[in-house]
Amino acid sequence: MSAAQDLDALYQEIILDHYKNPHGKGLREPAAAQRSADVHHVNPTCGDEITLRVHVEGEPGSERVADVSYDAVGCSISQASASVLHELLVGKTIDEAMNVHGEFLALMQGKGTVEPDEEVLEDGIAFAGVAKFPARVKCALLSWMAWKDATVQARG
């Protein structure tokens, strides 16, 4: 593939759309019955940062992701990835969400050899092209790592 084609695979329209119109951006207060946890993650190499809050509700064992609110600065990939995360995980049970998380991680760390499952990842499949750019994988994973960290904390 040429460099230009690789570039287009990286910057899919879906990614650029999410970048321009991010879903769920902003930090929100959790509702009364929700538990929440905040984390702050940075990508030390480039300085991208995210403050991410997970809002969890429901009984232990069947908790749901009530919301994921966040403040972030960073490149198109890291911003779009946070937006897609919001879209994909909010409303799911934590077990389901962890499963999606696992798939996304596998896709990103697959160096371009993993075939993404659109059923599970929806818009997230647009990130398949990122996996070929090792330096950008960290950008795509910033919010996902933060989400996992926060969720573990929120669950207690």
Next chain:
Amino acid sequence: MSAAQDLDALYQEIILDHYKNPHGKGLREPAAAQRSADVHHVNPTCGDEITLRVHVEGEPGSERVADVSYDAVGCSISQASASVLHELLVGKTIDEAMNVHGEFLALMQGKGTVEPDEEVLEDGIAFAGVAKFPARVKCALLSWMAWKDATVQARG
């Protein structure tokens, strides 16, 4: 020159003789009218060591090297060099001795290009071959550096 010839130039008979029968070895007490100073020098690379005492006598301005006594452990080159130093410097005025010191230093640091002056260096000319072995120059200079250091101290 072949390696064997270089070796013979290094280990001149004179050097081996001084090594086997070192002059002036042993630490002696200075006489009543003498000033003295002790120094301890080591060659950090190989561990050779010398404790050297200079005995100085006479009026400031015309002091003489009354004796150089020393205790030393080390290789043939360092031992022979201390012996030659004793032979050359004892009895000289300090100025004369410093002059000999300078000549010996120049010979050793000349990388084999300096022609030694037998008038000044006497048996010391046997060390001309050492100058071609950079690793051994430090051996030959151990006692000479110690002597200078001690003399500066003894003079006060």
Next chain:
Amino acid sequence: MISGLLPELEVIRKDFPILERTLAGGLPLVYLDSANTSQKPQVVIDTMVDHLERHNANIARAMHQLGAEATEAFETARDKVAAFIGAPERDEVIFTKNASEGLNLVANTLSFPGEHQLGPGDEVVITEMEHHSNIVPWQLVTQRTGATLRWFGVTDEGRLDLDRIDELINERTKVVSLTWVSNMLGTINPIAEIARKAHAVGAIVVVDASQAAPQLPIDLAAMPVEERPDLLVFTGHKVVGPTGIGVLWGSRAVLDTLPPFLGGGEMIETVRMEGSTFAGIPHKFEAGTPPIAEAVGLGAAVEYLGHIGLDAIHTHERAITGYALQGLATVPGLTVLGPLDPAERGGAISFELDGVHPHDVAQVLDSRGVAVRAGHHCAKPAHARFGVQSSTRMSSYLYTTPDEIDALVEALNYTRSYFKLG
């Protein structure tokens, strides 16, 4: 025509094998990341290969022929480095693993018991435009010793804010450590003036010459002693030398008073289980087997630069920087961070492009073969000063051509269109 370019630029480029490489899609390499690391001329690589294939041995300790050759090569490299910076004495040149180790060595030995030991009430002064390697060591050491860390701010134009100099450098100041040339803003700092002030209050002056050594002629011996740094560091890989080697130069007077940093190897005079004594400089600060082949490579590198001439290299850098500043000014929405006059700055130019994050700029540029750096360039506080997280940085060197600058500008315009910025 641009004046000041190196006359034999095409010949010089031929010395650097990597410049003939092509990238994905067969694109030629446009390497504009030399402030990050410079490329290596063939002579440096060949010198290291010859050393490894024919003269490899440990140094100082070995009495055999290979050992004598390796020792000679290593110590000759020290002479060459001493000549490169005009060191008053060759034994004042200490080989470290990089510039960062040099700065840490200084900070740590100033924290250990000794004549200069930092303590509560003492102040260390740095600047807001330092590389992390000249910030973090001082943070760690002032925290451990109870000394206070202070710093010069930066003006909107990217210069050191010297307004408060008399308050900042005062009788409590024990160390002033600053960069000669900023790796982010490109600013050339007035180190002579600052050294003079610092020396007047008895402080030790440490200069980070990591970005200066590649592009400014340095002649320490020629500096008036009040204006001369007491300690100066730079790194091999930015002066067309190998990785794994850096240089700490220090005046004998100061180095002799500093306690050893790392222990072991040839830094000793004698060792007993109960205690040890230490060698004189430079060995005192070179614990363990030094980077031997790397020193030999660095010797070849500074000799190579010396043959071309640091004055000529500096003029070339200035010409390219001026040309680049002009070119960048034509790109809509592009803002340069740092001084805009090429005479006042080095060859690293950081900038923002409205509406596109630096990573995305760098990525699109890379797809056109143009290699720049995006991020905080290990200068987060300097970025914070300008209210940005990161920036894109182009940096030239003696092999950079005006055509490469044109390629950058063209690629930046392409980036704007790629991200549909009209």
Next chain:
Amino acid sequence: MISGLLPELEVIRKDFPILERTLAGGLPLVYLDSANTSQKPQVVIDTMVDHLERHNANIARAMHQLGAEATEAFETARDKVAAFIGAPERDEVIFTKNASEGLNLVANTLSFPGEHQLGPGDEVVITEMEHHSNIVPWQLVTQRTGATLRWFGVTDEGRLDLDRIDELINERTKVVSLTWVSNMLGTINPIAEIARKAHAVGAIVVVDASQAAPQLPIDLAAMPVEERPDLLVFTGHKVVGPTGIGVLWGSRAVLDTLPPFLGGGEMIETVRMEGSTFAGIPHKFEAGTPPIAEAVGLGAAVEYLGHIGLDAIHTHERAITGYALQGLATVPGLTVLGPLDPAERGGAISFELDGVHPHDVAQVLDSRGVAVRAGHHCAKPAHARFGVQSSTRMSSYLYTTPDEIDALVEALNYTRSYFKLG
């Protein structure tokens, strides 16, 4: 015929270009100084050259293609080193500049505020047969912290004197740091047994594997955790790798609790002027631009050793050592310092020759093309233990042939006649 030699010895020798060199007078090189530094196979040199000529860039920080290639090469080297020592986790492998830096890193971070900080009343235990690099850092650090330095003695046969082990390793012991294989006596120490004792009292176990890594198979993950060191260091240039690089391996559990050592570069998480936070391992301990080409070369080196097989190399070393001990026993007036059973020792053999100083032995040997080391081998206390200032040391490696041992023995006999020892 000697059994145990590497089957393809002549082919292996062809991998090492320097072995084809001749010395003054056209003599072939008989290199018996591998414990000092090993020679480099062509594949290591070529890998470094390829890196410098085609993939050179700074790592981690660079987002362009060259940067991605360099980062990949560097991190792959880490994987290779992790495999070489069977590290439980690849991120536990930290690149230093040499073994000495690794030991100093450990000693210093144990002296800084933190969970393991040494203080008065605490004890650090080393041994009398350590290399200076595992003595001096502990002297410096115990002096600064008020902790007490203690040590195992050495028996007449050159083994660790374990009689007092229960007294030496006690509830005050915070660190036990010792060499796996002595570089002077050749002794292989019972590190498993000592680690077990040390762990039982809660001490941290540091193993200097500088001489072990070249010749013993190491599989950390396979060791029972009570017997596994917490920290282990070795140096690149002794495992057919380049100078300028060493390795510190540490268990994540311990490394995570140690504060950073050097500051700057990629070891940070975030930096503000007021304070900084730090990255996780391995980056936390890799300040500044690391020895990139050197890591890549080291990766090729350990892969090369792995292809030949450490078991096979160990067997070869033992065979050569046995043959050498036999040969040396035929030289009148020669006394070996250290264990005489090749199964209990590594390939470094130090000896005395009655009536000839080690320098003079080495010099005459060198005139015959035989390269050995003479001096204290950075182990002055071990020499003092045997009442000598210095010794002559031969040390073999995977490229050493029995013929070379014959040449050594012949040259030793010549030395005796040269100095007229009948």
